[in-house]
Amino acid sequence: MNITDIFKSGKPSISFEFFPPKSDAASKRLFDTISHLMPLKPRYVSVTYGADGSTRHLTHDLVVRIRKETDLTVVPHLTCVGESKDQIYEMLECYDKAGIKNIMALRGDPPRDEEKFTPVPDGFEHAVDLVAFIRGNFPKMGIGVAGFPEGHPECPNRLKEMEYLKRKVDAGADYICTQLFFDNRDFYDFRERCQLSGIDIPIVAGIMPVTSRKNIERMADLALGARYPAKLLKAVERAGDDDKAVERVGIHWATEQVMDLMDNGVCGVHFFTLNRSEAAVQIYRSLGIKDSDSFHKQV
Secondary structure: OOHHHHHOOOOOEEEEEEOOOOOHHHHHHHHHHHHHHHHHOOOEEEEOOOOOOOOHHHHHHHHHHHHHHOOOOEEEEEEOOOOEHHHHHHHHHHHHHOOOOEEEEEOOOOOOOOOOOOOOOOEOOOHHHHHHHHHHHOOOOEEEEEEOOOOOOOOOOHHHHHHHHHHHHHHOOOEEEEEEOOOHHHHHHHHHHHHHOOOOOOEEEEEOOOOOHHHHHHHHHHOOOOOOOHHHHHHHHHHOOOHHHHHHHHHHHHHHHHHHHHHOOOOEEEEEOOOOOHHHHHHHHHHOOOOHHHHHOOO
């Protein structure tokens, strides 16, 4: 299914993100996670690409396997890192032939040993170029791009940030999925700035529940400096060294975020699962729903 059809329903979508496993054991664990999440009836799932493009083939293999073995709509990430235009075209063609009709188009982060992103010869320098390339060569593909409620880490000028995002929309992006955030006010401010910039495509909120103290540190690294509200940090401190208690705090916080987002007309919520199902399942239970369909009947 093209992701644009998912958003046409007017009901908020709920979706999950996975990263490609690097071993047979990790692959089995991931498909166990997917089997636990499928009864929740997510509208789609996405698969990341690796910060430096290192998981190119792993991403492709996982995406194709999900497509073949489940009835899930899958959205693979694709970045500009380490890829020429011909290589990107080849990957897109493989996805298209496999019946995969959606892409999350990102510039991507530079390799760990490089401070600044540098495109390969005959590659793309910016995500907007990748979006335009996909739209020009695969016009029926659904295309997602990233948004940053707390501000893009490489663009301190928030006015320029919105200008660049608008260019991606004008180039053919169909929806925006945001980086994770813990204060919904950041999301609402971002959504309003999009409206002021003439951006009127669906904006999906990215949510990653805290599951441990180590998880907090990891999320800060992944999000390039996510802001943790003091109220959340105080609750985590009260949990002490008990990771189960920290997880309960994180799930409660994420549940409150989702409830508030739904009450305020969010187009969708995208859970960054870290390839685990427990937090998402608990959030559904806390919301009092068994799956996405039953939630839609309530909103």
